[in-house]
Each structure stands twice: as structure tokens, then as C-alpha cells.
Amino acid sequence: MAKLPVTMACGPYDRMEALSSGIIQPEGIDLRYIAIQSPPEIFARMIKTRSFDVAEMSLAHYLISKIRGDFPYIAIPVFPSRVFRHGFVFINKNAGIESARDLENKRVGVQEYRQTAGVWVRGILQDEFDVDMNSIDWFEGGVNAPRAEDNEMDLRPTRDLPLTIIAGDKSLNQMLEAGEIDAYFGARRPDALHEGKNTDRLFPNYRELEKAYYKKTGIHPIMHTLVIREELFRDQPWMAESLFKAAEKSKEWAIEQMRFSGAQRLMLPWLHDEIEEMEQLMGSNAWAYGVEANRGTLETFMKYLVDQHFLEKTEPIDDYFTPIISWSE
Template structure:
């Protein structure tokens, strides 16, 4: 029987490795898995729609849903999740000691619409009372000059954005005190090379993030898997087929991470880390599917709207192919 050729761009996560090496094959699909850095995948998919399906920034995907004839439809698979308290960096010259000190400051963001800063701004607002409109955002490349927003934005006037110079980088500006703080997905190089000039706002971030989860139940979602809508409309069955395959690939990793005969990763205390994750977040600590993630998605959509990135408050059910809401049971 002929299988439908589908190209999929995604980074080489442990939870997608079985799809990349072909040991798990989606039903009815001949998968052309392309391993790419996330920034390249996002740029090529959002600007040129180069792949049939791809890992995609949650925020960028939501921006596209607010536009006429949305180009993509997602499945409830979340290859990237991360608590982002650890990703707020401050300049030693800023005088910032607490989250409240961020008010009125100059905050760097590679892109305002990036998912990580959306979560950071929302958490700072909910947990510490830092209004996202109370600061000035400086946008541009973190390590290389010349980065622009992947998607054109139309924001309410209360949000103040200022592009940095064509030869400037946020990492350098942070160390030099030209910006006071940085909300980012990637740790700036100056955090490691100039630790006397750049530090985390939450120095001991793990207990802060664990406390946040214990109170909110939120493990922030960063990325979804999106399908080009015209491909999906012609072959609606592929949404569920891809979801099942991602779930099967993830299940293998859950099992392998608890093997003690030979460690799957280079982390010396891998088993302790897994057991701690199970203790704090449950056995399915990285859940796929709509039901277990509805509250997390709803919180993100509130942040997205409050920060001017979506013109109306999207509902979680609007994000995903309807086939993915149904579960077949024997």
C-alpha cells in the first residue's frame, strides 16, 4: 500500500529520536524527518512553509491563528517545555535584586513574540506584579547582530519596543549595562564568559521553579507540532497518525531513562533526576494530548492576549486538529 510522503522538521530530541531513525513509523506515512536547529525550522516554516509539518514556536503559531486564512493547524504534541525562571538574566550594573526591580527598566528580548519571553512576562506579572507594559523592550540578535521579528506585529501603543543597533548584540549590551535585563530562551554567552557582569535574577532557580509548579500545576509549553493546513485538509487522518507516532516515540524514552544497567544519557545522577521528576510531576511528567494540558495552554493564551500578541483571547480548543480530541479505545 502506498504511504503518503510527509516532510517533518524538528530538532533531535530524545523524545523524537525513534521518528528520526525510523524505528517508529507513523501509520500510512513515509516520514522524511529533517533534523534542524529550532530557529532555522521556525524561520523556514513561518516565512516560506518549506515543510509539510514542523516543530513550531507556540507563540508564533498563535500569532498566525489571528490572521486571515491561518496557514497551519497543530496537534497536541509538545516537543519543548521548560520552566523559564532560569532564563531571566540581569546586568551587574542594573541594581536589580528582586523581580519588582524590573519595573521601568530596559529589557532585552531577541523577539517580543518569542514563546519564552511570553511565559516570562506572564509569570512576572502573575507572581510578582511586574506589568509587561511597565518596561521598554530592546529587540535584536542575542549573539549575532541583525535579528528581526519572524512575524510582523501590530501591538497596542502601551508596549514599548526599540530595535537595537545593526551592529549590537543583546549579550554584549547586557554585560556592558546598556540593557538592564534579558528575557531569552538561550543562555547568553556573557553569562559564562563574564560572570562578574551577568547573573540570573533567580540564582537558585530550581526550588523557585519547583514551588511554582507545586502551586500552579504549570509546566510551560514552548513548542507545538504544526501541519500546513492545505496538507491537513486533503489528508485529515495524518493529524492523529502523527500524534500517535510522537506518543510512541516518547514512551520509549520514559522507559529508557529508568534503565540502570547502562545510563541512556551522560548525566551522572540521571536516575535520581527521573525519580525526582516522577515524585514532583507524576509518571507522565511531560504529557502530550489536549486534556492534561488544557489549563497550561489556557494560561499561555491569556498571557498572549494580555501582551498584545493576539487580538482576541483564543480558546485552547481552537489550536488543534479536531481528530486529536478523540481517543480510540478497545
């Protein structure tokens, strides 16, 4: 029986290497893995031109669009991108910001207000540091280069908020360094953190804060999931489980490669110390797939989407991911 041809666009991640190289092959699928470094490029090509059968997708864009009822994709509970975000809050040193609460009533930049990283940062600042997000004036634009507004990608909350779209010739990086905004947070670091004089992190000890956050909440923030074109999934429902199992095996392969101590696989001098520290804190599977293993994280994120007025109410998270029947989570 011929295999089902499937195109899949995803980042060039270590946990996907065995899948992208063909070392691991999903059962019944002839997979063409298209590695693209820029996640926004993948998202835009999938949403605007439906360029792929399967693609990495912003968790925020997926849940907001799917729950609002206008998104012809269904997610597999595979999460190729996760990032702790305490280290991605940046301030102008002259803005009078010494603690998280000092962000109140300030001018804060974001790449896209609905960006998954931004949703997580706002939620964490509100829950863990009691910051009133409603007091902030928001500025949206490109981080290290100007970015034009994109009505198809820039999902908005259901209520008005003080949001200024930055003119096309400016970047958030420039504005932060010049003091035209007081802070910025998002998925990318501003160049001024290392090249400028006036930009710094809000939390210099972010790594310790992130460890404490994980110990308290058990959350390793999910940024992206994988989605399948819905009509393809309806025609070939078995493919979701096949891709899930292959992604899980690819992740396990990557972990085995990292653990090999006979030679250093990655250009990280203390790689094995990092692996030991990660496993002491987070157990043996810090990158767990499946809904049940990530229920607390996904439900917290859903709550943040409601708190930030993207959704009217929380929804059962299981309704938005393909069931993985034979996988023991």
C-alpha cells in the same frame, strides 16, 4: 496501498528519537524526519518557504498568526519543547536589581518580543511577582550575535510599546554586560553569564522557584507545538492522528530508554535520581501530549497573549488543534 510521503522538520529531541530513526513509524505514512537543531530556522523555513509538510512551531507565533487569520497551518497537540523559565532572567549586577519588582522602569532586552519564552516570562513575572510590565523599556535584538529585524517573523502587539530595535552591530549579550541594558530574558542564555563579570541570574535559586511554581500551578511551560500544512490536513485528515500516536509512542520509548539502569544512556551522572525527582513532582508523564492534559497550560498562555496585547480576547483552545478522536487522554 502506498504510504503517504511526509516531510517533518523538528529538533533532534530524545522524545522524537524513535520517530526520527524509524523505530516507531506512523501508520500509513512514509515519514522523512529532518532533524534541525535551531528552532528559529525551522520556523522561518516553514513560514517563508513552506519547506516541510509538518514542522515544529513556536506556540506564540502559531496562536497569534492563526487567531489573526493569516496562517495556513493547523497544530497537532504534540509539544516537543517545554522549558521552565525562571532561570532565563538575567541582570546586570550594577543595575540595582535585587528583586523581580526592581525590573520596573528598567531597560530589558528580548530576542523577539513575541518569542514564546518571552511571553511566558512576562506572564510569570506579572502573575507571580506582581511586576508592572507596562513600565519597562524594551530592546530587541540577537542574544549572542547581532540579529537583523525580520518583519515576516517579528509579530507585534496590537498597541504601541516602547520598543527599540538594536543596531545590527550589537548583541543583547554585549549590551547587558556593558550596562547598556539592565536585564534580558528569553530562550537562550547570554554568553556573559559565564564569560563576563557583570552578568548574573535574577533568581539564583531558580530551580526551587520552578518546582514551587509547578506545585502551585501544574504548569510545565510549553514552547513549541507541531503544525501541518492546512491543505494537506484537509486532504488527509487521518494523518494528524497517525502522527500524534507515533509521537506518543516515541516519547514512551525515550522514557523507557532513560529508565534502563543497566548502563547510563545519557552523560548525566545522576540521571536516575533526576528521573525519580521529576516523577515525584510531576507524575509519570511530565511531557503529556493532547489538549485536555494541557488545557490549563494552554489557556494560561492564551491569557498571556491577551494581557500582552497580541490578541484582543481569549479563544477556545480546542479550535486551534486537530481533534484526536481515538486517543484516551
